[in-house]
Amino acid sequence: MLVRKTDMPPGMSFREAARKTVAMCVSDFAAKGARPDSFLVSLGVPRGTTEAQIKELARGFKDASIEWRVKLIGGDTNEADDLVIDCVMAGFAENIVTRSGARPGELVVTTGYFGYPPSGLRVLMENAHATKDFRDRAVRSVFHPVPNLELGLGLARYMDSSMDSSDGLAICLHTIADMSHVGITLDQLPVKRDVRKFARENHLQLNELVFGGGEEYLIVGTIKREHLEKARECASAAGGVLLVLGQVTREVGKVVIQEEHGRTTPIGRIGWTHLS
């Protein structure tokens, strides 16, 4: 469910919002290894919305249909105070990768680098300072997220647990740890130099950008060591990467990051928590 006031920062078009609502579902399917087939959309539309704006929404749904080969098969419309776009998707899977399958000794992996969407939001909402290149990349990650469906579908056979990162990396790690009754120790952050620089220059906590932002639409999960090589080939074939962040431990519920000199720091449960 996308709500204009909450989820559409200044400058985001109706077309991008419509496409993104579908992308949010595609990302969930990618993380579970399920091929999406079709989607339904409920639109809550405020009085005063123009026909041109409705057509923009339709274009966004069409963009998504083409991009991920999914069909818009129905939905509902209503009047609302603010634009609301709710999308639900149906598809097929032979198996579903759960959030409860992580086992001690497995590797914790993800399909990309974190921190761009929260950086983009700070550029858009708080006028944070950024180079043109970084600004473009970060803002684009907000307006035009690209979940890698083919990567998710290929990767699914190697993953023992997984979750879409839209609620943030910390929530993913904690949820997988809780549901699998394990702990997780990271020994590196999935973050590039540009995000580090952006955080430093804007006096932002790097950990908040990496762990608490969300909306990266990446996959976070765990995998047996012996599957790593094949999984990496698979990610690469789909134009993506697979980063190893750390490993699953027996220390139930303990989600930490290993600092230099052996000290560990707990990773807080920051990010989007439903009905908190």
Next chain:
Amino acid sequence: MLVRKTDMPPGMSFREAARKTVAMCVSDFAAKGARPDSFLVSLGVPRGTTEAQIKELARGFKDASIEWRVKLIGGDTNEADDLVIDCVMAGFAENIVTRSGARPGELVVTTGYFGYPPSGLRVLMENAHATKDFRDRAVRSVFHPVPNLELGLGLARYMDSSMDSSDGLAICLHTIADMSHVGITLDQLPVKRDVRKFARENHLQLNELVFGGGEEYLIVGTIKREHLEKARECASAAGGVLLVLGQVTREVGKVVIQEEHGRTTPIGRIGWTHLS
């Protein structure tokens, strides 16, 4: 999609709203002859909503789960300016009754009497005058609609076209006529004396209450004459009725009501039209 401002008149509880959102889907399934299995809910919740209110919503979803034996299997939550509840339902059917199967000579039927929900809204919103009994019945039809799922499932095998009446009787008749390339001539209204009296006493157009209200969650459809008796037994076994309103004609797109003395009056396309 239910939106508080648009769809929750004064006095309607969160629990009733949640249950009604599911009822809206159940009614669609009943009209199509499909047995619902499970549903997902997206909630848009305004800041300041209390835990007690969220629990009320949960109770409403539970009411619906028990009433129609459906399982709440997932969904989403978000922050919104106004309460938004969006429900989607999944289930099973061997065949789907379409809106395009009406053939000239068939009978036009419905599974109950119209006009209570729009009367209830006028009582609640405009303080229309009504007896206590009528007020109770009309308001209850708004707060606690009861689509007859078993009736719909039983009736489906006899219907050649059908549609759920939530957008209003006129929309149903016009949609079936358009999609089936036929006309429809009614010779009676599905309305009881109490609604006639309410209309008269409040100087309301009876036709508006009957044709343009919507939210009755009844089934409107067409059926071959030779199936009428069995269909009626089936409706009766499910605790309902089957009313014959008129017949399907060859006069494509002509949706009329036959008055006394043989004159016909067109039935306007009043009711809820998506994105009009």
